[in-house]
Amino acid sequence: MSEILETLLALQDIDLKIDSEKRKIIKKEEEIVDINKQLEELKANLEEKKHNFEKARLQLAREELELKELEEKLKAAKNKLYSGEISSPKELSQWEKTMEKLEESKSSLEDSVITSLENAEELQEEIQEKTQFYSQKEKNLLLLLNQLQEELETIRKSISEKEREREKIIASLPQEIVSTYEELRRKFPDPVTYLSGETCEGCNLTVPLAAVKAVRKGEELVRCPNCGRFLNRK
Ligand SMILES: [Zn+2]
Known part of the structure; x- marks a missing residue:
């Protein structure tokens, strides 16, 4: 992570x-x-x-x-x-x-x-x-x-x-990331969520494979393309 x-x-x-x-x-x-x-x-x-x-x-x-x-x-x-x-x-x-x-x-x-x-x-x-x-x-x-x-x-x-x-x-934290986090928090209680298989646990929608791979690697910060939450591997 x-x-x-x-x-x-x-x-x-x-x-x-x-x-x-x-x-x-x-x-x-x-x-x-x-x-x-x-x-x-x-x-x-x-x-x-x-x-x-x-x-x-x-x-x-x-x-x-x-x-x-x-x-x-x-x-x-x-x-x-x-x-x-x-x-x-x-x-x-x-x-x-x-x-x-x-x-x-x-x-x-x-x-x-x-x-x-x-x-x-x-x-x-x-x-x-x-x-x-x-x-x-x-x-x-x-x-x-x-x-x-x-x-x-x-x-x-x-x-x-x-x-x-x-x-x-x-x-x-970098200012930009804080802004994104605060913005997400106005919408959700959990701006950081987990990836379950290929599904975002925040919005329950499937995440594109490229994003799934990036999350699994854990090198960069990946956000769910649907809800915008930060994705974390389990
Ligand atoms: Zn999502």
Whole structure:
């Protein structure tokens, strides 16, 4: 094998490794995006629960205030009724009706307060549970994120090392051959391929006999007349 061909193969080997590492980077970056999304969702979910709890708590406070006001009205009505100030039976019956209505409202409001209280307590418990669960999950996701960042760092370092190595190889090759190689690499991942019998393994087409012979001799650089790849003997 000519020395140039050997160097080209080494170059191709490095380029394929760089390609594979770049694919790994894309995959890991996607994983990072996914984890960040999960973290945001966790946060939004918990925020929503807290918001609901706040709403429930406000409703409870409103109802409790309303109940207090109602109780005061009721007390005032009772005082009036039993004060002895009212002597007319008609007026008395009106006051009694008012009191009945107030009692009814009070009873239904008391039911509401109990329901709201239960609702708020339930939400609070849920928040406590979820907060614990979320913080554990968040911890795990952050660990994973950290690990992925470290892996990315390692891959990036490895790529820069390979790129430096690549520069050295390129510097040792004739400029014209490098240009051809780079041009081929824009089309194929493997600008250097093998001759299998009389067939180019890159494009699977038969190569003219003269070229086959030249490849077998291994003295000069031969390119496949069909696809242009550099041909190497097996
Ligand atoms: Zn070919």
